Amino acid sequence: MKKAPSIIFIIMMCLYLPFIESWFGETLWGLNWQSPMLMYQWGDNLRIVKLILVILAIVLLSIKRELIRETLKNAVIRNVFIITGYLVAAVQISLLCLGILFEGFSSSDLNYIHKEETFNSRSIYVYTADSGAMGKAYHYFYLKCSLPLNRYELKQIKKIDWMNEYDFDVQGNNLIVIDKSEEGKLHTLDLTHFTCENQS
Numbered sequence: 001m002k003k004a005p006s007i008i009f010i011i012m013m014c015l016y017l018p019f020i021e022s023w024f025g026e027t028l029w030g031l032n033w034q035s036p037m038l039m040y041q042w043g044d045n046l047r048i049v050k051l052i053l054v055i056l057a058i059v060l061l062s063i064k065r066e067l068i069r070e071t072l073k074n075a076v077i078r079n080v081f082i083i084t085g086y087l088v089a090a091v092q093i094s095l096l097c098l099g100i101l102f103e104g105f106s107s108s109d110l111n112y113i114h115k116e117e118t119f120n121s122r123s124i125y126v127y128t129a130d131s132g133a134m135g136k137a138y139h140y141f142y143l144k145c146s147l148p149l150n151r152y153e154l155k156q157i158k159k160i161d162w163m164n165e166y167d168f169d170v171q172g173n174n175l176i177v178i179d180k181s182e183e184g185k186l187h188t189l190d191l192t193h194f195t196c197e198n199q200s
Contacts, residue, residue, distance in 0.1 A: 018050035119170035137162035145196035
């Protein structure tokens with residue numbers, strides 16, 4: 001194999017960098033910068049960027065076939081590179097398009113999905129996950145801890161069944177969740193063992 005030209009490197013970056021980021025599961029490898037809502041919004045925009053990169057990789061694989069052939073002299077290596085590239089691209093394009101389509105049809109209120117309040121230096125974050133008709137909706141309550149460089153860490157407190165309307169407050173060492181849709185039913189969650197100490 002000759003010294004690989006920049007086109008091989010570009011194709012690999014366009015194909016495999018988005019793949020690795022998607023495989024990790026969290027936006028930008030779990031960067032967790034500023035707020036969960038911001039990271040959620042970045043995740044939506046990132047799908048479009050990744051789709052563009054993957055399409056660019058396919059275009060380069062197609063129009064630079066001769067250059068790839070000259071660079072990768074070994075037929076086995078060359079065929080593995082090209083076939084694997086197309087397969088990885090096909091999988092990513094399908095999943096990214098589904099993700100973009102799903103978000104496009106979703107009319108969910110981000111301010112309802114992501115709620116965050118601070119009580120005496122304790123930040124409580126609530127994520128509402130609704131799996132639609134196929135599953136059950138839940139509220140996930142977290143203690144949000146600050147990390148250096150404006151990052152954060154989430155420590156799950158408890159998962160509670162979905163409530164149409166709710167409010168929450170911290171009283172002493174308890175997180176009080178008020179279910180407004182059931183005549184003020186209360187959920188009391190003990191925060192004693194949830195702290196942000198030893199955060200670096």
